[in-house]
Amino acid sequence: MSMPSTIADRRFSIDRPALIRRLREVLPADALRVEDEQMRPYECDGLTAYRQLPLLVALPENEAQVQAILKICHELQAPVVARGAATGLSGGATPHPDAVLVSLARLKRILSIDPLARTAVVQPGVRNLAVSEAAAAYGLYYAPDPSSQIACTIGGNVAENSGGVHCLKYGLTVHNVLRVRGLTIAGEIVEFGSAALDAPGYDLLALINGSEGLLVITTEVTLRLTPKPDLAQVVIASFDDVRRAGDAVAGIIAAGIIPAGLEMMDRKAVQAVEPYVHAGYDMDAEAILLCESDGTPEEVAEEIGRMTAVLEGSGASAFCVSQSEAERLKFWAGRKAAFPAVGRLTPDYLCMDGTIPRRRLAEMLAAIAGLSEKYSLRCANVFHAGDGNLHPLIMYDANQPGELERAAAFGAEILELSVRFGGTITGEHGVGIEKILLMAEQFTVAEIDAFHRLKAAFDEHGLLNPGKGVPTLARCREYTLARAGAAPMSSTVSGG
Helix, strand or coil, X not given: CCCCCCCCXXXXXXXXXXHHHHHHHHCCHHHEECCHHHHHHHCCCCCCCCCCXXXXXXXXXXXXXXXXXXXXXXXXXXXXXXXXXXXXXXCCCCCCCCCEEEECCCCXXXXXXXXXXXXXXXXXXXXXXXXXXXXXXXXXXXXXXXCCCCCCEHHHHHHHCCCCCCHHHHCCHHHCEEEEEEECCCCCEEEEECCCCXXXXXXXXXXXXXXXXXXXXXXXXXXXXXXXXXXXXXXXXXXXXXHHHHHXXXXXXXXXXXXXXXXXXXXXXXHHHHHHHCCCCCCCCCEEEEXXXXXXXXXXXXXXXXXXXXXXXXXXXXXXXXXXXXXXXXXXXXXXXXXXXXXXXXXXXXXXXXXXXXXXXXXXXXXXXXXXXXXXXXXXXXXXXXXXXXXXXXXXXXXXXXXXXXXXXXXXXXXXXXXXXXXXXXXXXXXXXXXXXXXXXXXXXXXXXXXXXHHHHHCCCCCECCCCCCCCHHHHHHHHHXXXXXXXXXXXXXXX
């Protein structure tokens, strides 16, 4: 199995000069990019293996301009792809050759912070970390913390339902968003959720989180803020066997402990990160666990003691507990730097994203080791171990013939195994174009047909982010035949 060679399963007939003329009537002069070299920085997101120039690039400055763009595109039947900071790793913001790419980077205002209600109202271009920085004055922060939080934006977080190292205790984006205001492809303003804790009717707010720009374009988000704990400490436990580390994760949860963070890194990941960050990781360990406790000093001391006992009983060979806030942040800096650290060791890599039951972590790691040998490609493993979310980093060189295809096939097998182990093909990176064919591995034709009907309820003509998220039923049948060995897949990865 592999990624599709193109997202343009469906092409659109667009009068480009007329579209440019209409958009220039509603946008400032510097808000429209029409030349190839001007559009080159927008040709991909974090999935750099696939690049495609859009038809046009628009950079609106406010909701009214976004609305005007959508009304024009709807009238001319021109597709639209929304883009945030482009840190996504599944190709969710990859341009379509016939689409207007709408960058929301200029909608970057924090509109309000209510310290009593513990909420923040922000535009989609606000950086994840900027919310916590602004809320710090009130003793609050925004809990979801993806590794890219220094750059990723709230709009993208909503689109992909992002998590981070603290999502085990504090939830994903969907658990920390109260309201989303957005625009349909027709330019109609819609709101999902409210400032209230609940609302009558269908919970469409949960639907919007993780919808990957297929339903609406987000223009405003109300976020739930969390009080900063009095104290937080991290335990780093070293293991001389990966299976024991996996068992320790299950043991911690089984003991009724819900750590603020519970992360695993294998030997290859540790050896990539430590020379890069100097976080103090054990370079000789086959795997390490980072376990964080937060709360009052008394709560933290008690929980650290319980976690240490479980880790020791699971065969941990060494422990280290952070003794200051600076040291705690240093420990986490290593984990959050895993992706760029691996990037120093290899010309290219694919960062996979799937979930499995916690009890099968050790089994999955052993399977990945076998696949690494099968495809003759190195793989470093980083896990949100507490909720079974795995991020294998498959290293390859796109300049070597066939390596990109092998890397994609390697990743596809990992995701297929995730489903067979009782998990899913995605945890927090979305489907995008990377996993679109694998949707048929997890979902039935009837379920995928239901997805299409839902899409049509918001976007009848399929103009928002076409070619992403949900495969056509024809592609599903093609995948099923290929899996059965009855026919080859008609597409392979194209890098460049």
